[in-house]
Amino acid sequence: xxxxxxxxxxGTETTxxxxxxxxxxxxxxxxxxxxxxxxxxxxAIVYWILMPAWPIxxxxxxxxxxxxDRANVARDLQALEAGRAAMFQRFATATAADIANDPxxxxxxxxxxxxxxxxxxxxxxGAGGAGAPGYPVLADDVWxxxxxxxxxxxxxxxxxxxxxxxxxxxxMPAFGRDRLLTSQEIGDVTEFVISISSANARLNADANAASxxxxxxxxxxxxxxxxxxxxxxxxxxxxxRDDVWLYGASRDEIRRQVELGRGxxxxxxEQRFDxxxxxxxxxxxxxxxxxxxxxxxxxxxxxxxxPVQQSALR
Amino acid sequence: xxxxxLAPAPDNAExxxxxxxxxxxAKARRQLYAKRQAIHPKLAHGPFRxxxxxxxxxxxxxxxxxxxxxxDRGVGRPDQAVLVDFEGRxxxxxxxxxxxxxxxxxxxxxxxxALGIFLSSALFGRVxxxxxxxxxxxxxxxxxxxxxxxxxxxxxxxxxxxxxxxRKIGKKVAKHAAWLIIAAATGGAWVFYxxxxxxxxxxLFTGAAxxxxxxxxxxxxxxxxxxxGTMREQVCTYMCPWPRIQAAMxxxxxxxxxxxxxxxxxxxxxxxxxxWELRGDCIDCxxxxxxxxxxxxxRDGDQLECINCALCIDACDDVMAKVDRPKGLIAYDSYANxxxxxxxxxxxxxxxxxxxxxxxxxxxxxxxxxxxxGLATRHSLDINVxxxxxxxxxxxADGSLRNDYAxxxxxxxDRPRRVAISVEGLDGAHLQAARLDAQGRAIATAEADSVTTxxxxxxxxxRVPEGSNRLRFSISDLxxxxxxxxxxxxxxxxxx
Ligand code: SF4
Ligand code: SF4
Numbered sequence: 001x002x003x004x005x006x007x008x009x010x011g012t013e014t015t016x017x018x019x020x021x022x023x024x025x026x027x028x029x030x031x032x033x034x035x036x037x038x039x040x041x042x043x044a045i046v047y048w049i050l051m052p053a054w055p056i057x058x059x060x061x062x063x064x065x066x067x068x069d070r071a072n073v074a075r076d077l078q079a080l081e082a083g084r085a086a087m088f089q090r091f092a093t094a095t096a097a098d099i100a101n102d103p104x105x106x107x108x109x110x111x112x113x114x115x116x117x118x119x120x121x122x123x124x125x126g127a128g129g130a131g132a133p134g135y136p137v138l139a140d141d142v143w144x145x146x147x148x149x150x151x152x153x154x155x156x157x158x159x160x161x162x163x164x165x166x167x168x169x170x171x172m173p174a175f176g177r178d179r180l181l182t183s184q185e186i187g188d189v190t191e192f193v194i195s196i197s198s199a200n201a202r203l204n205a206d207a208n209a210a211s212x213x214x215x216x217x218x219x220x221x222x223x224x225x226x227x228x229x230x231x232x233x234x235x236x237x238x239x240x241r242d243d244v245w246l247y248g249a250s251r252d253e254i255r256r257q258v259e260l261g262r263g264x265x266x267x268x269x270e271q272r273f274d275x276x277x278x279x280x281x282x283x284x285x286x287x288x289x290x291x292x293x294x295x296x297x298x299x300x301x302x303x304x305x306x307p308v309q310q311s312a313l314r
Numbered sequence: 315x316x317x318x319x320l321a322p323a324p325d326n327a328e329x330x331x332x333x334x335x336x337x338x339x340a341k342a343r344r345q346l347y348a349k350r351q352a353i354h355p356k357l358a359h360g361p362f363r364x365x366x367x368x369x370x371x372x373x374x375x376x377x378x379x380x381x382x383x384x385x386d387r388g389v390g391r392p393d394q395a396v397l398v399d400f401e402g403r404x405x406x407x408x409x410x411x412x413x414x415x416x417x418x419x420x421x422x423x424x425x426x427x428a429l430g431i432f433l434s435s436a437l438f439g440r441v442x443x444x445x446x447x448x449x450x451x452x453x454x455x456x457x458x459x460x461x462x463x464x465x466x467x468x469x470x471x472x473x474x475x476x477x478x479x480x481r482k483i484g485k486k487v488a489k490h491a492a493w494l495i496i497a498a499a500t501g502g503a504w505v506f507y508x509x510x511x512x513x514x515x516x517x518l519f520t521g522a523a524x525x526x527x528x529x530x531x532x533x534x535x536x537x538x539x540x541x542x543g544t545m546r547e548q549v550c551t552y553m554c555p556w557p558r559i560q561a562a563m564x565x566x567x568x569x570x571x572x573x574x575x576x577x578x579x580x581x582x583x584x585x586x587x588x589x590w591e592l593r594g595d596c597i598d599c600x601x602x603x604x605x606x607x608x609x610x611x612x613r614d615g616d617q618l619e620c621i622n623c624a625l626c627i628d629a630c631d632d633v634m635a636k637v638d639r640p641k642g643l644i645a646y647d648s649y650a651n652x653x654x655x656x657x658x659x660x661x662x663x664x665x666x667x668x669x670x671x672x673x674x675x676x677x678x679x680x681x682x683x684x685x686x687x688g689l690a691t692r693h694s695l696d697i698n699v700x701x702x703x704x705x706x707x708x709x710x711a712d713g714s715l716r717n718d719y720a721x722x723x724x725x726x727x728d729r730p731r732r733v734a735i736s737v738e739g740l741d742g743a744h745l746q747a748a749r750l751d752a753q754g755r756a757i758a759t760a761e762a763d764s765v766t767t768x769x770x771x772x773x774x775x776x777r778v779p780e781g782s783n784r785l786r787f788s789i790s791d792l793x794x795x796x797x798x799x800x801x802x803x804x805x806x807x808x809x810x
Binding site: 010126239242288 | 348702703705706708709710711712718746
């Protein structure tokens with residue numbers, strides 16, 4: 001049995017429950033709180049009328065204001081693209097010298113290039129062009145098809161062993177798998193290749209095998225890689241003189257490449273990107289650290305030994 | 315409470331005797347779940363009231379005028395003396411300009427403020443609460459506005475108990491309107507600290523200001539109105555942590571507003587001409603209660619509610635003058651003094667220099683000295699180095715290794731500076747850039763008053779030990795020779 005009574009201190013009714021002499025006040029909700037609550041209900045109803053709110057069948061109530069996040073995003077994207085278009089346009093026609101002399105253009109290229117690279121190239125070439133076995137490092141100064149902005153842009157445009165009609169093509173014979181050379185000859189030519197490269201310092205080529213391998217090299221390899229192993233960029237034949245190896249730097253891995261003659265595929269990006277984006281991307285890759293000067297060198301900007309990037313954050 | 319207890323006594327300020335004031339928050343009546351009862355403080359007159367008026371005018375003037383002070387910093391830079399520029403990430407204070415990475419100066423200020431309030435508490439009790447706290451200042455202002463519109467204590471009490479009438483509604487509307495205007499001016503002044511005041515004022519009225527500006531004006535208008543208008547003493551009693559901390563800050567020698575019970579008791583009403591023998595000086599007139607904005611009776615002793623506004627001192631001194639007794643029945647005094655006098659000692663002793671106050675003072679001096687030293691020797695050129703993490707290092711055709719870095723050149727001066735970047739501390743390491751000067755340094759321009767990012771490459775020979783190697787970047791201003799340096803690492807992967 002509960003007995004509601006009035007508490008004399010607060011003037012409020014009690015709930016009538018009692019526990020060991022403790023009674024509970026039945027304090028009503030504050031008036032202002034209640035009014036705010038009613039106001040939120042009213043606002044909700046207004047909101048239903050104005051804004052998209054209720055799912056119905058295969059759609060939803062559109063609301064009289066016609067608000068649509070989807071349309072807004074599309075509009076924002078369009079505005080963004082329109083805003084950037086001018087810069088990409090300038091890029092499409094900019095020469096290497098133009099870029100070298102225009103910090104604003106460089107900064108834009110770096111930002112745009114980084115974003116495009118991250119979305120499309122990073123999967124294979126790694127963040128920052130770190131590379132992976134079979135996928136060339138882009139941050140170093142070793143280039144198979146050339147490291148000027150123009151060369152890189154061309155590679156991007158047509159791809160390597162891609163389906164582009166002008167794709168950069170090279171094919172190294174699989175000397176082992178196709179039995180073009182005996183196992184002994186492959187071992188010898190591996191030693192020779194090590195002996196002419198800077199890897200010799202750590203791998204110590206067998207001098208006898210290397211001298212036998214020299215003959216094999218002259219007959220089979222020199223045509224593309226050059227008599228002294230300097231490589232030939234027009235053919236996409238890598239230099240064998242450095243210590244950078246696309247498919248691995250150990251003796252066994254070098255030998256395996258002679259046996260298999262592997263070559264990867266890079267897609268042609270011409271259809272995917274407009275000219276400005278391609279050039280920005282080429283600039284970004286060139287700028288990772290190992291880019292080479294273009295055939296017609298950019299005019300030296302007078303006093304500044306321009307470091308690679310300058311951007312002012314205010 | 316029985317409403318008849320609030321029945322107004324006639325407004326006769328001349329008569330010091332027996333005002334019918336109840337201390338609504340008096341110690342004996344304090345019940346946590348009781349409803350709040352309105353307090354109608356009476357206007358006090360006297361030196362402390364005057365001091366409070368002066369403090370109020372000075373503090374409000376500082377608050378409202380500061381954003382309008384100008385300070386020339388040169389073309390293209392803000393000319394507002396005090397400005398918190400969130401967008402430009404700068405804090406301007408007259409000749410000082412702080413960058414976000416220098417917030418430790420703000421920390422220093424906060425430490426100083428904390429020590430300052432400790433020191434003032436140890437010396438004079440809650441002087442901050444009584445005179446300078448914004449809650450006190452604005453509440454005092456609001457009470458004064460209320461007094462101007464509705465009259466002093468007795469008139470307000472009559473009005474509160476009167477039935478609704480046109481006159482009552484008119485007064486209430488006028489009061490709340492005045493309060494709201496003050497609140498809006500307060501909220502309005504706040505946003506001027508965060509943008510150029512004159513143009514923001516214009517924008518605020520033309521509707522062109524940022525939505526956040528209106529939001530802040532709105533929020534602060536609301537809080538000012540509610541905290542100073544309707545909550546008042548409840549903020550001090552229930553919301554503010556300081557009264558609790560205060561208990562730890564005060565000691566037996568600290569001064570605070572005190573009823574000298576050694577002199578006042580036993581209290582009791584006194585008729586003119588009656589003897590003062592065998593009784594205390596307190597005539598139980600309750601004037602000290604009537605003026606108290608916190609609704610307490612100071613004669614109950616030191617209380618959490620008491621903000622030490624000293625208005626009861628003024629009220630009681632008035633009474634003492636009228637009944638021809640010495641002033642100071644309520645005064646700034648210490649526990650120690652009361653105890654001493656109760657033991658029969660005559661003299662009142664003030665011990666302002668105590669280990670505690672000396673310690674606070676010394677700590678403040680140390681913090682201030684560190685801050686002044688820091689400001690005086692503040693570098694206008696600085697460098698931060700961020701090493702690229704992918705790839706961790708690059709092996710070049712000739713076998714050497716390369717690491718890439720982004721250098722953040724911070725130029726805190728207002729002109730662009732040409733700096734030479736060099737790398738030291740790692741045998742054989744050198745910068746790689748299109749063009750270097752004769753000493754292998756790269757030259758870059760650090761833009762004025764900003765952070766300039768410069769990417770650099772460092773190449774080191776193959777013999778660099780595997781793992782992380784120390785190296786240092788340093789920059790030096792080509793004109794002034796000012797230098798700055800920052801340590802970083804060079805990663806090497808050893809042999810293949
Ligand atoms: S302390 Fe002073 S003001 Fe308060 S009741 Fe006593 S005589 Fe009156
Ligand atoms: S007791 Fe006196 S000092 Fe304390 S709040 Fe009241 S009037 Fe102010």
